[in-house]
Amino acid sequence: MLYRNPSLPLAERALDLLARMTLAEKTSQLVGILPQPLLGADGVTKPQLDRHLAQGIGHIAGVGIAVNDPVGLARLNNDIQKYLRESTRLGIPAILHNEALNGLLAQGYTSFPTAIGLAATWNPAGIREMADLTRRQMLSIGIRQGLAPVLDVARDARWGRVHETYGEEVLLVSAMGVAFVQGLQGDDLREGVLATAKHFLGYSMTEAGQNLAATQLGNRELYDVYATPFEAAIRLAGLRSVMNSYSEIDGEPVATSSAVLSDLLRDKMGFEGTVVSDYRTIQYLVERQRVAATAQEAGAMAVSAGLDVELPSAYGFGPALADAVSNGIVDEAVVDRAVLRVLTHKFELGLFEQPFVEEDPARLGDLAQEGKELSKELAVQSVTLLKNEGGVLPFRRDVRRIAVIGPHSDSAMVNFANYTYPTTLEMIKGMMSGRSRMVGMENAMDGMPEDMKEAAAERISALENLDLEQAVREQYGCQSLAEAIRQLMPDADVVSVPGTGLLDTDPHDIEAAVAAATSADIVILAIGGRAGAFSGTTTEGEGTDSANIDLPSRQVQLVQAVSALGKPTAAVLYMGRPYGLSGVDDVLPALVTAYYPGPEGAPALANVLFGHSAPSGKLPFSIPRHSGQVPVYQAQKRGSGYRRESIDMAKAYADMPSTPQYAFGHGLSYSSFEYGELRIEPATITANEEVTITIPLRNAGEISSTEIAQLYVGLPGIGITRPAQQLAGFSRVELDEGETAEVSFTVQASQLGHTGRDGRFVVEPGEVSVWIGSASDSLRAHGTFTVLGQPLDVATARSYLPEVRIQQMKPAGHD
Numbered sequence: 163m164l165y166r167n168p169s170l171p172l173a174e175r176a177l178d179l180l181a182r183m184t185l186a187e188k189t190s191q192l193v194g195i196l197p198q199p200l201l202g203a204d205g206v207t208k209p210q211l212d213r214h215l216a217q218g219i220g221h222i223a224g225v226g227i228a229v230n231d232p233v234g235l236a237r238l239n240n241d242i243q244k245y246l247r248e249s250t251r252l253g254i255p256a257i258l259h260n261e262a263l264n265g266l267l268a269q270g271y272t273s274f275p276t277a278i279g280l281a282a283t284w285n286p287a288g289i290r291e292m293a294d295l296t297r298r299q300m301l302s303i304g305i306r307q308g309l310a311p312v313l314d315v316a317r318d319a320r321w322g323r324v325h326e327t328y329g330e331e332v333l334l335v336s337a338m339g340v341a342f343v344q345g346l347q348g349d350d351l352r353e354g355v356l357a358t359a360k361h362f363l364g365y366s367m368t369e370a371g372q373n374l375a376a377t378q379l380g381n382r383e384l385y386d387v388y389a390t391p392f393e394a395a396i397r398l399a400g401l402r403s404v405m406n407s408y409s410e411i412d413g414e415p416v417a418t419s420s421a422v423l424s425d426l427l428r429d430k431m432g433f434e435g436t437v438v439s440d441y442r443t444i445q446y447l448v449e450r451q452r453v454a455a456t457a458q459e460a461g462a463m464a465v466s467a468g469l470d471v472e473l474p475s476a477y478g479f480g481p482a483l484a485d486a487v488s489n490g491i492v493d494e495a496v497v498d499r500a501v502l503r504v505l506t507h508k509f510e511l512g513l514f515e516q517p518f519v520e521e522d523p524a525r526l527g528d529l530a531q532e533g534k535e536l537s538k539e540l541a542v543q544s545v546t547l548l549k550n551e552g553g554v555l556p557f558r559r560d561v562r563r564i565a566v567i568g569p570h571s572d573s574a575m576v577n578f579a580n581y582t583y584p585t586t587l588e589m590i591k592g593m594m595s596g597r598s599r600m601v602g603m604e605n606a607m608d609g610m611p612e613d614m615k616e617a618a619a620e621r622i623s624a625l626e627n628l629d630l631e632q633a634v635r636e637q638y639g640c641q642s643l644a645e646a647i648r649q650l651m652p653d654a655d656v657v658s659v660p661g662t663g664l665l666d667t668d669p670h671d672i673e674a675a676v677a678a679a680t681s682a683d684i685v686i687l688a689i690g691g692r693a694g695a696f697s698g699t700t701t702e703g704e705g706t707d708s709a710n711i712d713l714p715s716r717q718v719q720l721v722q723a724v725s726a727l728g729k730p731t732a733a734v735l736y737m738g739r740p741y742g743l744s745g746v747d748d749v750l751p752a753l754v755t756a757y758y759p760g761p762e763g764a765p766a767l768a769n770v771l772f773g774h775s776a777p778s779g780k781l782p783f784s785i786p787r788h789s790g791q792v793p794v795y796q797a798q799k800r801g802s803g804y805r806r807e808s809i810d811m812a813k814a815y816a817d818m819p820s821t822p823q824y825a826f827g828h829g830l831s832y833s834s835f836e837y838g839e840l841r842i843e844p845a846t847i848t849a850n851e852e853v854t855i856t857i858p859l860r861n862a863g864e865i866s867s868t869e870i871a872q873l874y875v876g877l878p879g880i881g882i883t884r885p886a887q888q889l890a891g892f893s894r895v896e897l898d899e900g901e902t903a904e905v906s907f908t909v910q911a912s913q914l915g916h917t918g919r920d921g922r923f924v925v926e927p928g929e930v931s932v933w934i935g936s937a938s939d940s941l942r943a944h945g946t947f948t949v950l951g952q953p954l955d956v957a958t959a960r961s962y963l964p965e966v967r968i969q970q971m972k973p974a975g976h977d
Contacts, residue, residue: 168515175514176505180498182252186217188494188501189483191254192465193476194221197228197238205234206241215245218254220504221438223474225305226260226268227586232303232526235268236519239304243517254505255513257356259473262308262346263326263581264760265292265533266299272533273638275541276579276693277312277338278738279757281328281782282829283543284870284892286341292540293345295533297355302529304519306511307356307403311342313391314361316739317795319786320371322706325579325693325738325758327366329782330795330826331889332387336394336962343399351402352512358438359395360405363422364388368409371792372707374450377409382882382917384411385426393431394962402435402507406443406469415451417443418460423468430957436503438471439464444478457482462492470500538762543868545756545770546779547830554730554752556773556832557684564656565682566644567675567724568689568733569668569717571658574640575630576736579693579758580703584634589695591626638761643688643734646764650772657682661724662716664692664701670716672723679724686771687724687750689717690736693758702739711789712742725749734767740785743823755779773832778868778894780829780937784822790815796826796938797885805886825939827872827889833863835897837871837942842932845947849911849925849954853947856906857934858971861897868896871905871934873964874941878928880953881919887933890914891964902971905934910961911949923957925949 164170165179180188195214200206200222222242229235239258247253261267264274274280274292283289300308315335316327328338339359348354364384368375379388395401404427407416416422417439427433447453447460454460461478472479486492508514520526547555570576578584634640641649644658661675662668679685690713691701700706701714712718722745725731732752735741747753754777756767769775786794798805804820806813814820838858847853859871873891877884891907911925918924927949935941 166514172506172509175509176502179252179254179505180502183501185484185487185494187252188497189480190217191220191501191504192471192483192497193219193480194223194471194473195219195475196223197225200242201228205237206245211242211245211249215242216250218246218250218252219256220471221307221473222256222258224260225258226266227590230269232270232530233521233523235303235305236521236526240518240521243304247517255508255517257307257508257511257513258305259307259309260300260305261310261581262296262300263310263312264579265582266296266305267581267583267586269583269637270527270530271299271583272531272537273578273582273760274533274537275544275760275763276325276738276758277328278325278782279544279759280540281334281338282546282757282779283540284334284780285540285543285894286337288536288540288543289338290341290345291536292533293342294348295536297346297348299529299532300355301353302519302526304517305355306513307358308346309358309360309405310346311339311357311359312361313339313359313395314366315388315391316366316783317793318367318371319711319740319792320708320789321366321368322373322702322708322739323366323704324740324783325702326581330784331782331797332390333889333891333963334782335391339391339395340399340963343395343401347400347402351510354511356402356507356511358403358405359392359401361407361440362392362404362427363407363416364411365407365409367793370709373705374408377407377411379411386916389426389431390962396431396433397960398962401433404433404435404437405440406437408440408443408446410451415447415453417447417469418453418463418467420467428468436470436507437468439469439473441474442477444472447478458486458489458491462486465500466492466496470503534762537760538766541756541759541762541766542769542775544759544779545754545766545775545777546781547754547777548824548828549747549750549753550830551751555732555754555771557730557732557771559651559772561683562654563681563683564647564651564654565678565685566647566656566658566688567661567679567685568687568720569660569662569664570688570690570736571644571660572642573631574634574642574764576692577640577759577761577763578634579738580695584630585694587628588630591628634761640761641764643686643764643767646768647686650765650768650774661720664699664714666714666716672720675720676723676727679727679729682729685724685727685729685731687721687731687733688736689713689721689733691738691741692736693738709789711740711786711792712744713746718745721746722749732771740783742786742788744788747823776832776865776867777829778831778870780827780870781824782826784826785824787818787823791820791822794822797888799883800886801883825937827937828939829870829937831863831867831869833861833865833867835869835936836860836862837934840932840934840943840945842945842947846950847911847947848951849927849949849956852908852910854906854908855932855934856904857943858902858904859895859897860902861899864899866896866898868894869936870894872937873907874933874938875914876931877914877916878926878930878949879916880926882916884916887931887938891966893966893968895968904969904971906967908965912956912959913961913964914949915956915960918953922955923960924953925956926953927951
């Protein structure tokens with residue numbers, strides 16, 4: 163059989179295999195199955211495999227939480243692949259997939275800062291290194307598709323999933339997304355893991371900031387803003403999979419929209435991989451959005467639109483889709499198109515040649531634990547100093563009495579956001595007790611044999627009694643902020659008092675907190691939110707959106723009461739979405755955030771607070787003053803939002819400024835940096851040429867530190883409004899005391915394009931304003947260059963990221 167011959171071209175092998183398949187075998191390749199129905203008390207069982215996989219299967223879904231250790235995951239892969247190879251007619255292997263947003267979501271594996279914290283590092287190379295490690299870890303146990311990265315451009319602070327994203331600016335999201343995909347997929351997919359960018363399209367900008375709600379965006383903004391990070395990952399990193407958004411656009415669910423999944427994604431953006439459904443998408447077409455009457459109708463709509471694989475299990479695909487073909491609802495050729503894409507992936511991954519992995523406990527265990535130093539390094543780089551009046555930070559290291567106060571003072575769990583293993587356990591605990599739920603995981607135990615249900619019940623019962631705070635300390639060596647400070651400052655008396663719980667409904671004792679602060683030399687407040695999945699005890703996360711973005715009022719009371727003492731005080735703000743800081747920002751002399759920094763976060767914060775590390779993080783989003791401003795973001799259009807022109811009569815609200823509390827890109831340092839004179843060469847270009855923008859940057863402080871130089875442009879538009887300024891490049895620049903470096907950005911004119919009046923993606927002539935600085939509201943140098951000629955269609959030659967070069971220069975007086 164030709165498809166078994168590895169020397170033949172992949173396309174030829176896939177077509178040969180497709181021609182041999184029955185309709186039932188084809189539609190089975192277009193679905194996944196959760197592993198639980200395949201398992202008995204001691205692993206997979208032959209009767210269950212016969213029941214569910216006799217016709218083959220496309221994916222095994224969400225395997226990371228099915229088994230408790232790396233060897234068990236490797237064995238799960240091997241047992242399933244062995245059955246498929248030896249006991250099915252055509253021997254087609256399965257793709258095992260799992261969440262991988264900030265490391266492999268499975269017990270025993272290294273966890274990293276959540277995505278918004280990674281974005282705050284402005285370090286694509288670090289994200290690529292993290293994703294490369296994740297690739298090697300997943301590859302070692304047979305998981306060949308990761309459901310990451312999230313490439314939603316997040317501009318609404320009410321949305322609970324901001325922390326899963328890389329922020330609000332198109333170029334920053336694109337740069338991080340490209341790096342992640344390159345790391346996860348590797349240079350050769352035979353040694354790679356398919357990356358799955360999500361959620362296509364516009365999922366982060368929905369009505370009222372609510373998860374799963376309708377998206378109200380025009381086609382120009384959909385493409386120029388929200389589709390661009392996906393297209394960058396496709397064009398620059400060869401992105402092989404995309405997950406649909408649950409939302410609707412212009413009244414049509416994305417899952418049934420050929421305009422989005424075929425015309426835009428494939429024809430315009432050049433995507434050639436598979437579109438996989440967000441969990442239960444097709445079921446929701448019938449039961450939630452009510453656009454189809456039956457599973458067969460919903461499946462036919464989705465596959466015709468360009469959705470290829472239904473996850474996590476069959477509803478409208480599989481047998482229902484075979485029925486739809488038999489009943490004339492959809493043509494089999496449409497099914498063949500999707501099946502061919504799935505088979506192509508399996509050939510690309512080399513699964514037909516080598517579906518099995520080694521089950522060596524020592525090797526798998528060692529690999530699972532790799533990356534702790536990288537996790538710590540990224541956590542340190544993410545720490546963002548928002549405010550430092552009077553140079554309160556870094557604290558002196560000879561202090562003897564330290565009060566760590568706030569709801570997160572003694573919490574290790576606060577370091578973990580949604581889509582990490584600890585918060586997943588928390589979600590499962592909540593689901594079993596009825597306190598929480600998870601979109602897409604309805605009926606997760608359907609088809610599970612009785613002995614497995616009993617084993618699952620026992621495991622769930624054990625979870626009910628699991629102390630997650632203690633568990634993350636034991637499994638990850640994770641510390642609370644107070645514990646990390648005690649370790650760092652062994653000669654100091656460190657007292658921790660919560661003062662209040664996370665939520666206003668939690669117990670509180672602000673008087674006890676004030677008493678502890680009164681007797682301290684310095685005070686560190688550990689405040690902010692907490693992320694999770696549908697747990698009911700969090701302030702953000704999937705299923706936890708907020709009409710009011712402010713900190714809980716009890717936390718505000720705590721901050722005000724403690725700050726009134728006049729002690730040297732700094733607050734550590736845990737957050738994954740922007741929080742309204744009304745009531746606390748004015749009274750706090752110093753404010754720092756590390757978002758949700760992962761298991762190494764507490765030591766990273768402690769080191770910054772006491773000057774062992776210098777903060778270098780920059781905000782990947784704008785922090786509004788009030789919920790009423792939302793959405794507020796730095797790339798607002800000329801004459802809109804807070805980007806008003808001199809002719810505008812109304813430049814602010816009646817009750818507050820229209821500017822954000824803290825602007826995109828903001829982040830202070832313990833050092834100071836001097837920006838020199840901007841050089842732009844050449845001064846004029848055509849639409850198919852490039853310009854190089856160079857600036858000297860000097861560390862004028864007394865310590866080695868890192869600055870993130872940010873390049874912004876203001877672009878001409880003919881008949882179409884453009885952002886007043888938009889991010890066009892950035893660079894992390896590490897400088898010793900007194901050291902200078904020249905930072906150069908080479909920008910292709912095609913990076914400056916937009917969708918013009920006639921619908922073409924064009925670069926238009928006119929003067930381009932250029933700024934470089936340390937934040938979107940702290941621009942230190944300005945210049946211009948001019949694009950000459952006629953508008954040029956650059957859709958097929960679009961550029962997404964500039965080329966960045968750093969040339970270190972010796973300090974004056976040094977040889």
